Amino acid sequence: MSHQTGILGSVELKKVFADCLNGDNTRTIKVVIEKETLECEKIVQKQNDTFDDDFDVSMAGLVEKDRPCYIFMKFLSAKEWVLISYSPDSAEVREKMLYAATRSSLKSEFGGTYVTMEYFATHMEEMTYAGYLDVVESKNAPPPLTLAEEELKEQDENETKELHGASTKVKTSKSVEFPLTDEARSAVESYKNGSVTHVELSVMIKEERITNSATNMIGATELCGVVSGDRAGYHLFNYSHRYENQDVVSHVFIYLMPGYSVPIKERMLYSTCKGSLLTSLQQDFGLKFDRKLECDTPSDLTEEFLRNEIHPPTAEARKKFSKPTAPGRKPPTRRAR
Numbered sequence: 582m583s584h585q586t587g588i589l590g591s592v593e594l595k596k597v598f599a600d601c602l603n604g605d606n607t608r609t610i611k612v613v614i615e616k617e618t619l620e621c622e623k624i625v626q627k628q629n630d631t632f633d634d635d636f637d638v639s640m641a642g643l644v645e646k647d648r649p650c651y652i653f654m655k656f657l658s659a660k661e662w663v664l665i666s667y668s669p670d671s672a673e674v675r676e677k678m679l680y681a682a683t684r685s686s687l688k689s690e691f692g693g694t695y696v697t698m699e700y701f702a703t704h705m706e707e708m709t710y711a712g713y714l715d716v717v718e719s720k721n722a723p724p725p726l727t728l729a730e731e732e733l734k735e736q737d738e739n740e741t742k743e744l745h746g747a748s749t750k751v752k753t754s755k756s757v758e759f760p761l762t763d764e765a766r767s768a769v770e771s772y773k774n775g776s777v778t779h780v781e782l783s784v785m786i787k788e789e790r791i792t793n794s795a796t797n798m799i800g801a802t803e804l805c806g807v808v809s810g811d812r813a814g815y816h817l818f819n820y821s822h823r824y825e826n827q828d829v830v831s832h833v834f835i836y837l838m839p840g841y842s843v844p845i846k847e848r849m850l851y852s853t854c855k856g857s858l859l860t861s862l863q864q865d866f867g868l869k870f871d872r873k874l875e876c877d878t879p880s881d882l883t884e885e886f887l888r889n890e891i892h893p894p895t896a897e898a899r900k901k902f903s904k905p906t907a908p909g910r911k912p913p914t915r916r917a918r
Contacts, residue, residue, distance in 0.1 A: 588683045590619040590690040597621045598691050604659040609639040612651040612687065614679060619687055622650070632656050636710035644708050647671045649680040651687055652708070656697060664688065664699035667708060719845045757850065758857035759784065759791050768793035769817070769866050778819040779807065784854055786847065791815075791858060801884035808879035813838050813851045815858060817868075820887050831891045832868060834859065835882065836875040 590598070594612065601607040609625040625639040632655070644650060649672050652665040666684055668677045688696055700716045702708055707716070761769070765782055772780045781795040794814060797807050801820055808816060816835040823829065836855055838848060862868045872890050876882065 586617075586679060586682045586686065588614060588617055588619060588679075588686060590687070591621075594619055594621045595690065597624065601653075601655070602659055602692065602695060608635050608655050609643065610653040611643055612653070613648075614683060619683070619690065627655075633710065636713060640708055644705065646705055649676055651680070651684070653691065660695050661697045662691075662695050663713075664691075664696045665702055665708065666699070667702045669705075670703050715844075719841065757853040758861075759789050759854055761861065762790050762792045765791055765793040768796050769862065769868075771796060772817050772819065773866055773868060775819070778821070779804065780817040781808070782815040782817070782858070783812065784847075784850055786850060791854065801887055804884075804887075805879045805882040808835075808837060808882060810837075810839055810879045811842075813843050813847065815851075815855065817862070818887075820891065822884075822888065824888075824892055829891075831871040831887075833887065833890075834862075834870040834873045836873075837879070838875065838877055840877045 597607075597610060601610065606626050607624055608627040610621060611623040611625075612619055613622045614620070615622075623643060625643065627635060628638045629635045636654070639654065640652075644652070644667055647669055649666075649668045652667060654663045654665070655661070656663055666680065668680050698717075698720075700707075700720075702712070704712075706712050761782075762785075768777070768780045768782075771777045777796045777798050779795070779797040779799050780793065782791050783794040784790075785792050795807070797803075799807060801822065804818060808814075814837050816833075816837060818833045818835060820831040820833055821828070822831070836851075838851060841848075843851075859870075859873070863870075874890060
């Protein structure tokens with residue numbers, strides 16, 4: 582990335598880096614881009630013995646809300662540092678691009694092996710110790726299970742075990758069951774009787790309930806346009822279509838999770854609520870889903886995608902390739918059996 586901007590550190594910045602890596606009393610360094618040069622704008626000395634106690638103290642008044650910057654903060658030793666690239670949404674686009682493209686060059690100037698952790702921040706809340714802990718938790722969290730993995734896990738947890746000659750069903754599922762609001766129940770009933778073809782259900786985290794976020798009367802070509810990619814949600818879709826000259830109605834359950842733009846706690850909650858919601862939809866409302874899908878962006882939900890999921894294309898038989906006979910040679914004789 583440094584070749585894209587050509588921005589390098591000033592002599593003064595290089596000296597600051599050398600001093601702090603040699604074990605001086607520096608806790609935090611603020612670096613900015615000034616006149617196409619990386620400059621040290623401010624140094625904050627250690628105020629407390631630990632990184633945890635010093636985080637908010639050293640950040641006080643250091644970062645400007647609308648101005649990008651880089652923050653180096655000493656962790657446990659002079660050879661362990663946290664790098665935070667702060668680029669607020671309110672900054673100019675050109676300035677944000679410049680800081681993003683110069684980050685690799687900055688790390689090279691500092692010494693990339695000394696950066697034990699780094700993250701990007703766009704809000705002032707992320708520049709606090711609480712924000713730092715949220716980032717650490719997110720980085721350490723395991724990736725969310727796929728729908729297939731969750732179904733396999735549920736099967737394993739609910740499998741019947743033989744104990745002392747008796748069949749005992751052991752259920753250790755950790756799924757969370759939130760009740761549906763009256764609005765959600767009404768929306769599902771409308772979906773069941775065909776009044777609407779699409780229902781979006783979402784988790785009310787504080788209230789610990791599942792509510793209705795949207796109902797629509799749409800076709801497959803309109804689905805990706807009405808599904809929001811900014812939030813997680815469960816979608817019920819009635820896919821009515823023609824297949825092999827017949828009218829076909831397929832019910833599809835879609836679990837949409839826009840990846841790591843959603844906080845880790847919310848992702849985990851949606852994941853653990855999904856199993857019990859499916860059980861309720863199938864047992865309490867009598868719905869049967871022909872396909873259960875998951876995706877991270879509405880653009881995947883095209884009519885072609887749905888059709889291929891409901892009616893997987895049959896692989897064409899591959900023609901056997903015959904190696905051509907070499908010039909001057911007779912083709913091999915096949916023996917009759």
